[in-house]
Amino acid sequence: MTCEIISIGNELLIGKVVNTNASWLAERLTRLGVAVKRITVVGDNLSEISSCIRESLSRKPRYIITTGGLGPTYDDITLEGLAVALGKPLVLNQEALEMVRGKYEKMGEELTESRIKMAKMPEGAEPLPNPVGTAPAAKIVSGGTLIYALPGVPREMEAIFNETISRDVSGESGLKVAELYLRVTGVKESSLAPLISRVKELYPNTYIKSHPKVSEEKPWIEIYFSVFHKDESEAKRIVSEAAKELTRLIEEHYGKVVSNRGMNKGFWKGIVE
Amino acid sequence: MTCEIISIGNELLIGKVVNTNASWLAERLTRLGVAVKRITVVGDNLSEISSCIRESLSRKPRYIITTGGLGPTYDDITLEGLAVALGKPLVLNQEALEMVRGKYEKMGEELTESRIKMAKMPEGAEPLPNPVGTAPAAKIVSGGTLIYALPGVPREMEAIFNETISRDVSGESGLKVAELYLRVTGVKESSLAPLISRVKELYPNTYIKSHPKVSEEKPWIEIYFSVFHKDESEAKRIVSEAAKELTRLIEEHYGKVVSNRGMNKGFWKGIVE
Numbered sequence: 182m183t184c185e186i187i188s189i190g191n192e193l194l195i196g197k198v199v200n201t202n203a204s205w206l207a208e209r210l211t212r213l214g215v216a217v218k219r220i221t222v223v224g225d226n227l228s229e230i231s232s233c234i235r236e237s238l239s240r241k242p243r244y245i246i247t248t249g250g251l252g253p254t255y256d257d258i259t260l261e262g263l264a265v266a267l268g269k270p271l272v273l274n275q276e277a278l279e280m281v282r283g284k285y286e287k288m289g290e291e292l293t294e295s296r297i298k299m300a301k302m303p304e305g306a307e308p309l310p311n312p313v314g315t316a317p318a319a320k321i322v323s324g325g326t327l328i329y330a331l332p333g334v335p336r337e338m339e340a341i342f343n344e345t346i347s348r349d350v351s352g353e354s355g356l357k358v359a360e361l362y363l364r365v366t367g368v369k370e371s372s373l374a375p376l377i378s379r380v381k382e383l384y385p386n387t388y389i390k391s392h393p394k395v396s397e398e399k400p401w402i403e404i405y406f407s408v409f410h411k412d413e414s415e416a417k418r419i420v421s422e423a424a425k426e427l428t429r430l431i432e433e434h435y436g437k438v439v440s441n442r443g444m445n446k447g448f449w450k451g452i453v454e
Numbered sequence: 455m456t457c458e459i460i461s462i463g464n465e466l467l468i469g470k471v472v473n474t475n476a477s478w479l480a481e482r483l484t485r486l487g488v489a490v491k492r493i494t495v496v497g498d499n500l501s502e503i504s505s506c507i508r509e510s511l512s513r514k515p516r517y518i519i520t521t522g523g524l525g526p527t528y529d530d531i532t533l534e535g536l537a538v539a540l541g542k543p544l545v546l547n548q549e550a551l552e553m554v555r556g557k558y559e560k561m562g563e564e565l566t567e568s569r570i571k572m573a574k575m576p577e578g579a580e581p582l583p584n585p586v587g588t589a590p591a592a593k594i595v596s597g598g599t600l601i602y603a604l605p606g607v608p609r610e611m612e613a614i615f616n617e618t619i620s621r622d623v624s625g626e627s628g629l630k631v632a633e634l635y636l637r638v639t640g641v642k643e644s645s646l647a648p649l650i651s652r653v654k655e656l657y658p659n660t661y662i663k664s665h666p667k668v669s670e671e672k673p674w675i676e677i678y679f680s681v682f683h684k685d686e687s688e689a690k691r692i693v694s695e696a697a698k699e700l701t702r703l704i705e706e707h708y709g710k711v712v713s714n715r716g717m718n719k720g721f722w723k724g725i726v727e
Binding site: 191192193194195196197198199200201203204205206207208209210211216217218219220221222223224225229233236252253254255256290293294295296299315334369370371372373374375377378381388390391392393405407 | 479566
């Protein structure tokens with residue numbers, strides 16, 4: 182099960198906003214057993230958006246999630262870009278219009294042209310309610326890909342993901358992830374590299390990645406391990422064995438492994454419940 | 455002058471690391487007059503890296519900047535991916551090898567296979583010194599595109615950008631950017647949309663974007679304006695006029711504009727010196 186994330190907004194391309202939406206989504210999807218293969222950021226430009234979605238569809242991920250560009254302003258054109266990419270007309274979605282109307286009625290506000298625009302979606306799209314904002318999200322199926330268009334405001338994006346997408350994804354995935362971290366001091370990353378390669382050969386389904394870190398001017402290496410498996414206890418067993426093997430190798434060569442979480446208690450982090 | 459940023463690393467695709475490198479680069483490039491058109495994140499996977507670079511080259515940006523994957527471990531394969539994308543062999547670069555050798559000699563360390571790997575670059579690449587780390591960066595020209603491969607460790611990436619790329623870019627660009635922000639309270643974003651559209655028509659070279667914000671539970675809208683121009687005072691004049699026109703329109707309709715920076719003093723932010 183694979184996913185691509187497409188983040189839309191000029192503010193991301195000028196460095197005004199850091200793309201925390203993509204990392205939030207990537208972390209949530211990973212824990213649900215989905216492999217995020219690519220994250221793409223494009224500006225508020227119709228041909229950029231539509232060609233980016235078309236390229237993504239050609240790689241046939243199970244999911245595409247877009248963020249941004251659902252609001253009322255002239256440059257909020259994600260749904261138009263999606264319609265172009267899919268070769269479908271952009272139509273006024275009655276269900277979405279009722280969602281928008283309801284929001285503004287509650288606030289005692291009129292339904293202006295800019296607000297009605299938020300209910301224009303590619304033909305065949307299913308509007309998804311936005312529990313904390315005014316712009317509905319949208320879901321549309323294209324071939325074997327489910328496309329979700331979410332707002333760019335983080336709390337709206339997160340709320341819609343939690344209420345809609347995470348349920349869809351959990352229903353499809355049966356995978357659990359087991360992850361852990363080792364902390365190594367006094368050894369250089371380049372010295373660890375051949376040892377990591379050996380563990381990687383012994384445990385080919387274990388993902389292992391080292392990250393050089395500095396805290397309070399003292400360098401250390403964080404080594405991240407993860408395994409996906411249908412059976413959660415099996416995932417934990419494999420990841421634990423791989424980490425123990427690397428610990429053994431490092432101690433054999435350098436005698437210096439520090440784990441910032443004890444190998445027994447509190448060693449696990451982020452196991453999917 | 456356009457640029458694409460390609461961020462390489464599984465840690466970005468699992469949401470473990472937020473892509474601050476891309477936003478840092480995007481901000482710096484924007485201030486140097488370069489339009490960042492796309493940011494792509496791919497994992498530590500040879501075919502993903504090489505196809506992503508090839509796709510980017512086909513869009514003919516002036517610059518491609520990659521970050522990550524230059525280190526000593528088995529999954530640091532950016533330069534191999536770059537070689538595949540360019541159809542060039544990966545060769546041991548003697549100048550890069552001397553850079554790596556010098557670093558480890560100073561530390562009294564041997565030149566292992568994993569360390570030598572950091573000096574293997576696509577044929578024709580120019581190694582760029584890394585003032586704060588061990589892995590050299592690389593620059594290579596392909597058609598009309600300059601490709602820079604930078605490390606993923608932020609302080610190394612920033613140092614190499616500051617010492618090498620920013621000089622290259624400044625030499626090519628003559629553009630200055632003028633930017634400013636307006637802060638509007640008591641008016642909804644969807645009510646501002648038609649007014650922004652009118653100003654956008656009057657000042658077609660001005661980029662205008664509204665961002666809904668909440669601080670201390672009070673909602674407000676930030677409106678960002680920017681203009682690029684060879685002549686800095688002309689850029690300032692245009693952006694200021696556009697902001698004044700929008701202020702006038704909002705006050706005409708709603709009587710409620712708050713600027714968090716006075717229109718005269720301290721109104722400007724981020725002018726390129």
